[in-house]
Amino acid sequence: MSLTNSTWVIDENENRANKLVASLCFIGEHAKVATATDVQESALHHVETVFLGALTGHDHETLIKSQPETPFILIGETLRPLLSLANVIGILAEPFAYAPTTELLRDCQEYKRHLPNLTNSKNEKRFDGLIGATSEIEHIRFLIQQVAKTNANVLILGESGTGKEVVARNIHLLSNRNSGPFIPVNCGAIPGDLLESELFGHEKGAFTGAISTRKGRFEMAQGGTLFLDEIGDMPSQMQVKLLRVLQERVYERVGGGKPIKADVRIIAATHRNLETMIEEDAFREDLYYRLNVFPIENPSLRERKNDVPLLLQELIKRNVAVGGANVKFTERALDSLKEHGWPGNVRELSNLVERMQIMFPEKVVDVSDLPKKYQHIDVEEYIPEYPEEILERQALNDIFSEGFGEFEENDSDAFDTPLDTSQPAVLPAEGIELKSYLAELEVCLIEQALERNENVVARAAEVLGVRRTTLVEKMKKYNLNN
Ligand SMILES: Nc1ncnc2c1ncn2[C@@H]1O[C@H](COP(=O)(O)OP(=O)(O)OP(=O)(O)O)[C@@H](O)[C@H]1O
Incomplete structure (x- = not known):
């Protein structure tokens, strides 16, 4: 329960009010008797809960409604009809027992904590780059805020790419150390024999290569x-040395004898399961308990998939700010992305966004534009239908610009069909009906292409040198079912 914020008891049944204040103080609440006039005259931001009992000369309902940000608890059953007001949390009756009192106080705390204007606007601004609006990420923000004020060691757990470093930076940002530096070290990326001097520094000449302090x-x-970062990858001899610093808060540079006092807040992170590592003797249990004073478990992206659209928007915005192209996603493309398993979490999403910005600059991305592994819903592909004249013009272009010459040279059997079109370059003396002639020729070539490619449209389109969607259109037009 809060010790800094106070709890007010407003009850003209003086005896009952005093009993309630005493029992609240007994459980550690800063409670005091107040009046309805106090409520009307104050902003009540610092008041966590108001217990409201008998009143004369004031209307209960008007009073409660005048302070919508403050949770009220009614004293005594006679006030039960007021329970329908949103900021009335419950009723407490005499005798004021511990269990119902603490439960109601906790609900009041929750009411204050989730107040829309507090959680969504004021707090959000203070977080840096931690995007998400699901309850999972809200909980992470809450934990960050709680622990930031303290000096406790923090252990951030979670799969790779879930934003463990983002969380660590935010703890630093919200702490009273935020005017000091935030220094990250990737324990897994530094070879074991260099890690000690990387962490604690070295004196000149401490080892070969230590040319300066x-x-x-x-x-x-x-x-x-x-x-x-990646504390699970720290070699065991370094784990011992780190433990000593955490216990004694002093260390020496490698090759130096002078103890240096460590005024440093430690935040560690890993994607590994340290408890299993302890069982396998790969991680020291004593170090684990030193680090794990306040654990924060970052949720995977698949556990908070409703954040995908918001994250996507933010990641696009970030890339646009550094010169990337804008890109939009259809609603169903977003639905498809929400169904993905995201083994690489936000980092994977960030890579996908960048890829789509390169492939579809200033365009709208639909499900079929997504890489195959992100296509999780079936949608009917839109195949454009064009006016007849455009199709005819395209057919003529296809045939005259690239078609015949090559066909004749490369495949003399190509026109070995009963159709007259086997000699396309020779114009009969009596002339031809060009439109139907070309259509027949097209049908003939398409049929051959399909037949040679076991009716696989994509491959037939390839040998005809047209896009798959173009071939599908033509097959529809000529009623060719494969
Ligand atoms: N909640 C988030 N909001 C916005 N961006 C995020 C969020 N979480 C992660 N990111 C982005 O995803 C990328 C990966 O984040 P980060 O490096 O913090 O993950 P990590 O869990 O520390 O990964 P690893 O375990 O591989 O070190 C970064 O570009 C980061 O900015």
Whole structure:
């Protein structure tokens, strides 16, 4: 329960009011007796809960409605009809027992915590790059806010690409160390024998190659936050050394004897299961408990798939800001993306967005434009139908610009059919009906292409040198069912 925010008891049944204040104080609440006039005259931002009992000269309903951001608890059954008001959380009757009192106080806290204007606007602005509106990400924001104010070590768990570093940066940003540095170290990317000097620094000549004295990441993070990413990949001899620093808060540079005081907040992260690693003797249990003071479990993207559209929008915006092209997604393309499993989480989504921005600049992306593995819903593909004259012009172009010459040279059997079209270049003396002649020729070539390619339209389109959708149109036009 809150110790800083206060709880007010407004009840003209003085005896009952005093009993309630006493029992609230007993459970650690800062409770005091107040009056209806106090409510009318204050903004009540600092008031967590108001207990409301008997009143004379004031209307209960008007009073409750005048403070919509404040949760009220009614005292005594006679006020039950007021339960229908949204900010009335419940009724408490004498004797004021521990269980119902604490439950109601907790509900009031929740009412305040989820107040739309607090969670969505004021707080959001203070978070940097942590996008999402689902309850899963709201919970992460809540944990960040709670732990940021303290100096506790934090362990961020979660699959790769879920934004563990984003969370760590936000803890730093909201902490009172935010004027100090945020120093990340990827423990998995630095070879074991270099990690010690990387973390603690070294004195000149401490080892071959130590040509000058160098500060380590701990020293660089002094007064700020050290983010130990991929802590599960830290070699065991380094785990011992890190544990010592966490316990004693001092360390020495490699090759140096002078102890340096560590004023550093530690945030560690891993995608590994440290408890299993402990069982396998791959991670020290004592270090685990030192680091795991406050665990934060980042949800995977598939656990918060309703955030996909919002994230997508944000990732597009970020790329546009650095010169990328804009791109839009149809509603059903978004639905399809929501069905994806996202093993690479937000990082995978970010890569997909970049790919789509390159492939479809300033266009709208539909399900069929997505790479195959992201197509999770069946949609009927739109095949445009064009006016007759355009199709005829295209047919003529196809035939005269690329068609015949090559066909004759490369495949002398191509026109070995009963149709007159086997000698297309020779104009009979009596002339021809060009339109139907060309149509027959087209049908003949399409049929051959389909036959040679076991009726696979995509392959037939390839040998005819047209797009698959064009061939499908022509087959529809000539009523050719394969
Ligand atoms: N909630 C989020 N909102 C916006 N961007 C996010 C979010 N989560 C992750 N990202 C983006 O996804 C990418 C991966 O995030 P980050 O590096 O923090 O993940 P990680 O969990 O630390 O990954 P790894 O375990 O591989 O180190 C970054 O570009 C980051 O900006």
